[in-house]
Ligand SMILES: Nc1nc2c(ncn2[C@@H]2O[C@H](COP(=O)(O)OP(=O)(O)OP(=O)(O)O)[C@@H](O)[C@H]2O)c(=O)[nH]1
């Protein structure tokens with residue numbers, strides 16, 4: 223198992239999806255998009271590699287939610303063959319990188335430094351990271367956006383990961399359930415469509431998923447009923463928008479993305495409720 227760690231927004235989930243060749247983890251420009259550890263499975267002729275995506279380290283460690291996310295990542299690190307430390311050379315190294323370094327201190331597994339976003343025009347902080355190269359078994363430039371460097375990364379990992387029985391059957395690309403993947407795709411759209419506000423206090427529940435048989439004028443569709451829970455009424459109003467405009471937008475973008483990822487027609491019904499326990 224190879225665990226991907228790094229500051230929030232470094233591009234861990236983008237990299238995971240590119241490695242697997244399918245969206246198994248959601249991606250947004252907002253911090254701490256990933257909330258759970260998610261396995262992405264790569265089936266290579268020389269063996270299976272399981273990559274673990276983790277919540278990124280974020281500087282406002284004071285809130286309970288951020289603490290919980292950091293703890294989840296630390297737990298994932300305890301049980302790992304190789305650490306993939308993904309860094310973002312487009313951003314100045316800062317307190318978030320210091321938190322990652324702190325979490326890695328006690329980990330004795332081999333580690334690879336992945337210098338990300340190699341497609342970006344300017345990577346002014348790449349030199350800083352090259353200066354740290356001696357603390358790692360290998361250093362690679364990678365891009366989740368273009369796929370550059372990924373074949374080399376997989377080759378390196380196959381050398382470092384101990385051989386064993388494959389954990390997953392050849393048809394699996396992730397350990398998440400279908401309902402979890404559906405909920406995540408809706409949460410991704412909540413993050414993407416909800417202006418600048420960071421929608422931490424959002425939860426998505428899947429209430430029903432059923433195949434709706436074809437009718438005379440409609441093909442077969444997957445009917446999904448879901449609820450987005452907002453932390454308070456103000457945020458609920460924001461998610462609904464004027465005359466329901468925002469929820470309509472979230473629903474339509476989610477529906478299209480679900481169709482793309484699931485490869486079938488989708489009918490989506492979406493409610494927005496308040497859950498006061500979301501802090
Ligand atoms: N140019 C470029 N942008 C990237 C690349 N990878 C990710 N991004 C962008 O960086 C932002 C964050 O990407 P994510 O994959 O969600 O980052 P993450 O490390 O999983 O973030 P958290 O889940 O919040 O920890 C998004 O806006 C991506 O489009 C890359 O290889 N090149």
Ligand SMILES: [Mg+2]
Pocket residue numbers: 234235236247248249255256275276277278
């Ligand atoms: Mg992520």
